[in-house]
Amino acid sequence: MSANTAFEISVFPGDGIGPEVIDPTVAILQTLRDRIGGFDLRFRSEAAGAAHYKETGTALPEEAMSRADKADAILLGAMGMPDIRYPDGREIAPQLDMRETFELFAGVRPVRTLPGAPVPLGDPRAQNLDFVLIRESTEGLFAGRGKTVFDGPADRPTAAHDTQTITRAGSERLFDFAFNLGAKRKERGHAGQVTCIDKANVIGGFYFFRQIFDEVAARHGVSDPAHMYVDACALNMVRRPWMFDVLVTENMFGDILSDLGAGLMGGMGMAPSADIGPRHAVFQPCHGSAPDIVGQGLANPTATFLSAVMMLEWLADTHGVADCARAGRVLDKAVEVAFRDNGLVPTEYGGSSGTRAITDAVVAAIADGR
Amino acid sequence: MSANTAFEISVFPGDGIGPEVIDPTVAILQTLRDRIGGFDLRFRSEAAGAAHYKETGTALPEEAMSRADKADAILLGAMGMPDIRYPDGREIAPQLDMRETFELFAGVRPVRTLPGAPVPLGDPRAQNLDFVLIRESTEGLFAGRGKTVFDGPADRPTAAHDTQTITRAGSERLFDFAFNLGAKRKERGHAGQVTCIDKANVIGGFYFFRQIFDEVAARHGVSDPAHMYVDACALNMVRRPWMFDVLVTENMFGDILSDLGAGLMGGMGMAPSADIGPRHAVFQPCHGSAPDIVGQGLANPTATFLSAVMMLEWLADTHGVADCARAGRVLDKAVEVAFRDNGLVPTEYGGSSGTRAITDAVVAAIADGR
Ligand SMILES: CC(C)[C@H](C(=O)O)[C@@H](O)C(=O)O
Ligand SMILES: CC(C)[C@H](C(=O)O)[C@@H](O)C(=O)O
Numbered sequence: 001m002s003a004n005t006a007f008e009i010s011v012f013p014g015d016g017i018g019p020e021v022i023d024p025t026v027a028i029l030q031t032l033r034d035r036i037g038g039f040d041l042r043f044r045s046e047a048a049g050a051a052h053y054k055e056t057g058t059a060l061p062e063e064a065m066s067r068a069d070k071a072d073a074i075l076l077g078a079m080g081m082p083d084i085r086y087p088d089g090r091e092i093a094p095q096l097d098m099r100e101t102f103e104l105f106a107g108v109r110p111v112r113t114l115p116g117a118p119v120p121l122g123d124p125r126a127q128n129l130d131f132v133l134i135r136e137s138t139e140g141l142f143a144g145r146g147k148t149v150f151d152g153p154a155d156r157p158t159a160a161h162d163t164q165t166i167t168r169a170g171s172e173r174l175f176d177f178a179f180n181l182g183a184k185r186k187e188r189g190h191a192g193q194v195t196c197i198d199k200a201n202v203i204g205g206f207y208f209f210r211q212i213f214d215e216v217a218a219r220h221g222v223s224d225p226a227h228m229y230v231d232a233c234a235l236n237m238v239r240r241p242w243m244f245d246v247l248v249t250e251n252m253f254g255d256i257l258s259d260l261g262a263g264l265m266g267g268m269g270m271a272p273s274a275d276i277g278p279r280h281a282v283f284q285p286c287h288g289s290a291p292d293i294v295g296q297g298l299a300n301p302t303a304t305f306l307s308a309v310m311m312l313e314w315l316a317d318t319h320g321v322a323d324c325a326r327a328g329r330v331l332d333k334a335v336e337v338a339f340r341d342n343g344l345v346p347t348e349y350g351g352s353s354g355t356r357a358i359t360d361a362v363v364a365a366i367a368d369g370r
Numbered sequence: 371m372s373a374n375t376a377f378e379i380s381v382f383p384g385d386g387i388g389p390e391v392i393d394p395t396v397a398i399l400q401t402l403r404d405r406i407g408g409f410d411l412r413f414r415s416e417a418a419g420a421a422h423y424k425e426t427g428t429a430l431p432e433e434a435m436s437r438a439d440k441a442d443a444i445l446l447g448a449m450g451m452p453d454i455r456y457p458d459g460r461e462i463a464p465q466l467d468m469r470e471t472f473e474l475f476a477g478v479r480p481v482r483t484l485p486g487a488p489v490p491l492g493d494p495r496a497q498n499l500d501f502v503l504i505r506e507s508t509e510g511l512f513a514g515r516g517k518t519v520f521d522g523p524a525d526r527p528t529a530a531h532d533t534q535t536i537t538r539a540g541s542e543r544l545f546d547f548a549f550n551l552g553a554k555r556k557e558r559g560h561a562g563q564v565t566c567i568d569k570a571n572v573i574g575g576f577y578f579f580r581q582i583f584d585e586v587a588a589r590h591g592v593s594d595p596a597h598m599y600v601d602a603c604a605l606n607m608v609r610r611p612w613m614f615d616v617l618v619t620e621n622m623f624g625d626i627l628s629d630l631g632a633g634l635m636g637g638m639g640m641a642p643s644a645d646i647g648p649r650h651a652v653f654q655p656c657h658g659s660a661p662d663i664v665g666q667g668l669a670n671p672t673a674t675f676l677s678a679v680m681m682l683e684w685l686a687d688t689h690g691v692a693d694c695a696r697a698g699r700v701l702d703k704a705v706e707v708a709f710r711d712n713g714l715v716p717t718e719y720g721g722s723s724g725t726r727a728i729t730d731a732v733v734a735a736i737a738d739g740r
Contacts, residue, residue, distance in 0.1 A: 080571075091571035120608050122492035141511075141534065141573060148574025152538075159537040160575035164511065167529040168522075199622070201450075201461035203511060204518025205530035231629035238490050238608060238633035252569070256626055259601035263608035 005321050006040035009311075010071035012064075015049040016289025017299035018077025024359040025075070025304045029312075031366065032331060038323030039315075044071070050084040050092040050289070060094040065101065069280070072319075073311050074098070076284035077304070081291055095275075096145065098282055099137045104275035105170060106177045107135035107254060108310070109286065111241070111261035111271075114302075116339040118349050119266050121238070126264065130190070131244040132181065133261055135254020136174045137275055139165050142251040166205045166250065168212055175216035177276070178248040183220070190245055195226040197233045197249035197257065209250065233257060237264065262286050267348040269300025272307035274314060283311040293347075297354045300346040305335050305362060334365035341365075375691050376410035379681075380441035382434075384419040386659025387669035388447025394729040395445070395674045401736065402682075402701060408693030409685075414441070420454040420462040420659070430464040435471065439650070442689075443681050444468070446654035447674070451661055465645075466515065468652055469507045474645035475540060476547045477505035477624055478680070479656065481611070481631035481641075484672075486709040488719050489636050491608070496634065500560070501614040502551065503631055505624020506544045507645055509535050512621040536575045536620065538582055545586035547646070548618040553590070560615055565596040567603045567619035567627065579620065603627060607634065632656050637718040639670025642677035644684060653681040663717075667724045670716040675705050675732060704735035711735075 011026060013019035026043055033041045046064035053059040059079075068074050076098075080091050098104065113119050113129045120126075144162035152158030178194045186192025196213040198206035210227055217225035228236070230253050236243060237260050249257065262271035268287035275282040285303030293299060312328030315321065338344060338361035345351020346358070381396060383389035396413055403411045416434035423429040429449075438444050446468075450461050468474065483489050483499045490496075514532035522528030548564045556562025566583040568576040580597055587595035598606070600623050606613060607630050619627065632641035638657035645652040655673030663669060682698030685691065708714060708731035715721020716728070 089570075089577050090574075093571065096572070120492060121490050123490065144534075144574070145572055146574070148578070150574075150578075157538065157578065159535060160578040161536075162534045162573050162575040164514075164532045164534065165529055166531075168527065199625075200459075201463065202466070202515055203532050204460075204514070204516070204520075205532040207459050208518070208520075208527065208530040231625045234604070234626045234630040235633040235638065238630060239637060253626070255569075255601045256604045256623070260604040260608060260630065263605040267609060268605065 004038065004040060005319055005324075006042055007072040007315055007324075008070070009041055009043045010068040010074045011043050011045045012048050012074065012076045012079070013045060014077040014079040014289065015051050015081050016078055016291045016294050018049070018079065018289055020294070020299045020355055021285060021301040021304040022075065022077040024301050024355065025308050028305065028331065028359075028363065028366070029308055031363070032327040035366075036323055036327045036330065039321050039327070048094055049079040050081040053092050054084050059092045060097055069102070073315055074280065074282040075308065075311060076282055078285065078287060078289040080289055090146070095282070095284070096142070099275055102277045102280035102282070103138055104277040104280060104282055105136060105138045105174055106276040107137035107258070108181075108274040108276060109133045109135060109254070109258040109261060109271065111264055113265050114270070114336055114339040116341070116343070117266050117270065118345055118351075120263060121241070125242040129241055129264060131241070132185070132246050133254060133258050134174065134178050134181070134246065134248040135258055136170065136249065136251050137254070138251070139167060139170045140251030140253075164205055164250075164252070166209050171209055171212040172216055174248060175213050178246055179216065179220035179222065182246045185245060192245060193226055194222070194246040194248060195228050195244065197228055197230050197247050197253060199230050200227070201229060206250070213248075230257070234260060237261065258286065267300070267346065268303065269346050269348050270302050272303050272310055274307065274310045276314070281311070281314055283307040297356055298347045299355050300348060301355050301359055302335060302346070305331060309335070330366060334362050337365040338362045374408065374410060375689055375694070376412055377442040377685055377694075378440070379411055379413050380438040380444045381413050381415045382418050382444065382446045382449070383415060384447040384449040384659065385421050385451050386448055386661045386664050388419070388449065388659055390664070390669045390725055391655060391671040391674040392445065392447040394671050394725065395678050398675065398701065398729075398733065398736070399678055401733070402697040405736075406693055406697045406700065409691050409697070418464055419449040420451040423462050424454050429462045430467055439472070443685055444650065444652040445678065445681060446652055448655065448657060448659040450659055460516070465652070465654065466512070469645055472647045472650035472652070473508055474647040474650060474652055475506060475508045475543055476646040477507035477628070478644040478646060479503045479505060479624070479628040479631060479641065481634055483635050484640070484706055484709040486711070486713070487636050487640065488715055488721075490633060491611070495612040499611055499634060501611065502555070502616050503624060503628050504544065504548050504551070504616065504618040505628055506540065506619065506621050507624070508621070509537060509540045510621030534575055534620075534622070536579050541579055541582040542586055544618060545583050548616055549586065549590035549592065552616045555615060562615060563596055564592070564616040564618060565598050565614065567598055567600050567617050567623060569600050570597070571599060576620070583618075600627070604630060607631065628656065637670070637716065638673065639716050639718050640672050642673050642680055644677065644680045646684070651681070651684055653677040667726055668717045669725050670718060671725050671729055672705060672716070675701060679705070700736060704732050707735040708732045
């Protein structure tokens, strides 16, 4: 790759606080690009989301999607507003459509605490968490979305059935991804152990899921594959989360456990994510559009900064651009230093550090090059 | 009711540490009965579980079930052993069959911390948690148990489908139960607010669940019914669990969230439960058979003691026997005092208080009548 690879970044600021966390992130990415050099980032902003649906009748315009399709990466703020819904009552959640359209099967949700940032668990080990949850993001219970089968009269059904689907192909690519990540983490000094989270003791589809996990494990040279029931996992996440390295699970379970993981980091404003597919990747904070705090400067941009780090790393990995990886490390370090040295307490944790204070601290840490 | 109501208690010690926690509980119940008087408890022990399946080919013998059917309450230890499975790979979990057979739709799982007992959350408010999770226990995703539909060749399926079923009748009785409990708690000085936990933004069956919740709420005079998405609930359970009073949810979600709740109490050994149906009720600790610690005196009997408290309360409520309610209060108080005054740290929490130490402290507190 040439030293001046240019990456097209499709930016979806979205609804609510989305733009408030995206703006400083893009500004920081521009600074890093200019400062570090060796690669270019070209941003193009797209209108989409619940507010856009209200205005235009379309949540995710086709032209935006076709430009995003061709971009090198997608950076997303937040989408959806509790009061704006489709006629059938479902929320406007275009990120789910993106996951399906681009087959973003691997929802990567790191649970990493930042020294200095407040966390809920009392044990000192919980101040140094560093594990990753991988949430399958194209099937599972979510595959039943929009396909509910009702019994009885249409205006007063007697029962509702939703089907959870687990496919061999979907599970194989998911577990391959998990074991590859495990191996990469091992190189970096982590345990590298991958644990399959399921409910194989009760639900047949999860027994199937686990069997495929064991097959894929064997192909990756893992002879004693690790499993845990989802209920035990939830318990262990509050009791001894430092035991985990890479967790991999179904869509719905991953949704629940990743929010629990965000809780361990101090809240949704601290939790980044990447939804990765065969040819696309979307990077976004785990939080929603938070209409209650819009326009007050309270939104925590940390999760978006860390999602940008994941984006830089992913671009670097997939295109072999070392300077881009370096930019990721600089931003990651700056976020760490900002929390370590400034006693920042995000407002969601009852503190007074809003968007500006956190952004300024990160910008300063980048400038200092500490 | 006469002052000498005799209750028949069907006891299923079960597998692993089951008998180790049941024995001291039955002994304590006998002491309370003799000491307080005004009611009788007659225990009959039944053989069932995974070990019984291995010996006899039957996990839950019909005769035991028909005696349990006629008993006034069922007290259960733990059932299942990881190595003993049905030919199709599913675990032996006769408690699931009991829930179905006796229609034990309301899985009541209190999250109450005992002052003095160690808990994982650092915030002082987390040392005084007192809320209740109600897990629907006869349908939901568990309704698909044993009914998985596979695509493709039988020896190498390409996909597995499991169906989550939510019925109007099942949801109505569940929510009625929840609002009745909310009202009862309100009388006792709690907030009494009932929150429906679902994923109504994505899954049609949960939107249905939520609509029924709102209907039932209205019938109970609640005009602003409270809802929370399951992912947000998991987050809030680690971030501010003191906000909750009564949570009500689907079977699978309840399984996950109740273990998380047990984590907040310090572990499974602290977490009691009641599975309540129209005519039967099963009381059991949330923990499993824990084969790794069998026979070492390490099992924490607290969850079983507190399950016995729930049994006494339930018998008292359903039969109007005041002395039985008193016995429940005495045992409850004794467990509280035992933890408050003795610095007990269960072995699951890295401490040295085993079955004996905890039992002795509770027995002493009953004797002292403190
Ligand atoms: C907004 C919602 C549809 C979404 C999901 O359930 O996937 C969110 O909770 C998430 O985790 O990305
Ligand atoms: C043992 C298992 C089948 C059971 C369940 O999933 O219901 C247990 O986890 C529980 O919570 O009672």
